[in-house]
Amino acid sequence: MSDADNWYDEVFEGRIRLGLKVSQMLHTERSEFQQIDVFDSEAMGRTLALDGVLQTSEVDERFYHEMLVHPALCTAPSIRRVLVIGGGDGGTAREVLRHREVEYCRMVEIDRRVVELSRQYLPTIGTAWDDPRLDLVFGDGVAHVTSEDVEPYDVVILDGSDPVGPSLGLFGRDFYAGVARVLAPNGVFALQSESPFLMERTFTAIQAALPEFFPRSAPYLGWVPLYGTGMWSWTLAGPTLDHQNLHESRIEAIADGCRVYSAEIHRACFALPPLVRAMLP
Numbered sequence: 001m002s003d004a005d006n007w008y009d010e011v012f013e014g015r016i017r018l019g020l021k022v023s024q025m026l027h028t029e030r031s032e033f034q035q036i037d038v039f040d041s042e043a044m045g046r047t048l049a050l051d052g053v054l055q056t057s058e059v060d061e062r063f064y065h066e067m068l069v070h071p072a073l074c075t076a077p078s079i080r081r082v083l084v085i086g087g088g089d090g091g092t093a094r095e096v097l098r099h100r101e102v103e104y105c106r107m108v109e110i111d112r113r114v115v116e117l118s119r120q121y122l123p124t125i126g127t128a129w130d131d132p133r134l135d136l137v138f139g140d141g142v143a144h145v146t147s148e149d150v151e152p153y154d155v156v157i158l159d160g161s162d163p164v165g166p167s168l169g170l171f172g173r174d175f176y177a178g179v180a181r182v183l184a185p186n187g188v189f190a191l192q193s194e195s196p197f198l199m200e201r202t203f204t205a206i207q208a209a210l211p212e213f214f215p216r217s218a219p220y221l222g223w224v225p226l227y228g229t230g231m232w233s234w235t236l237a238g239p240t241l242d243h244q245n246l247h248e249s250r251i252e253a254i255a256d257g258c259r260v261y262s263a264e265i266h267r268a269c270f271a272l273p274p275l276v277r278a279m280l281p
């Protein structure tokens with residue numbers, strides 16, 4: 001946090017700075033895994049940052065969570081069993097559990113304190129903590145998919161922060177192999193895949209690695225105001241992925257609660273500009 005005029009500054013590789021005017025710092029601590037800051041900002045409302053990187057805010061969180069969850073859950077053949085890796089603020093689990101077809105959602109989060117502080121300070125984001133279909137587990141997401149004996153999941157969602165610190169292992173080939181191991185034969189894997197503009201090397205590395213484990217993959221774009229360049233990407237992957245085979249009834253069932261996602265947005269977001277398409281293998 002900057003000392004000048006109470007600004008919270010995120011600086012990326014010394015090249016880009018994004019600052020939020022802080023009206024009140026609510027909580028700051030060093031957990032077992034990372035630095036956690038929660039504050040009220042004038043522009044974005046209540047905001048969560050991990051290791052100095054802005055993660056989510058009350059004002060813009062739906063731009064991220066709806067676009068991470070619904071493209072997968074509105075195209076997967078079955079969504080009975082869902083696994084969420086990460087997502088400690090609760091927004092991803094909330095969007096998953098808006099689908100009544102989901103019977104079981106396991107959420108594996110490595111840092112208990114992120115969940116505890118999100119429940120305390122970000123109650124408008126995580127609203128499904130008490131849903132009986134949610135099975136919250138504190139542990140290592142990589143270990144969960146690579147070594148635990150589990151019934152296959154219809155959808156696996158990676159809601160991790162940038163590939164540093166406790167999230168580094170979530171962007172490696174061992175993790176992707178583990179996801180392929182626990183994914184149902186016609187399942188769908190969804191992950192946030194960074195900004196092609198700001199983090200081109202990470203984006204291209206993800207797109208190059210996924211085909212080794214999933215015969216089909218498709219990145220798509222949206223915008224998240226809190227993140228450095230606005231442009232953000234997510235990717236779907238799976239053995240039999242058909243990312244434009246929409247289950248219209250699922251979209252209709254969640255439509256009233258969506259502020260960002262829609263059938264029209266779904267069809268459009270997979271249309272990539274030439275500069276991004278040129279990054280694909």
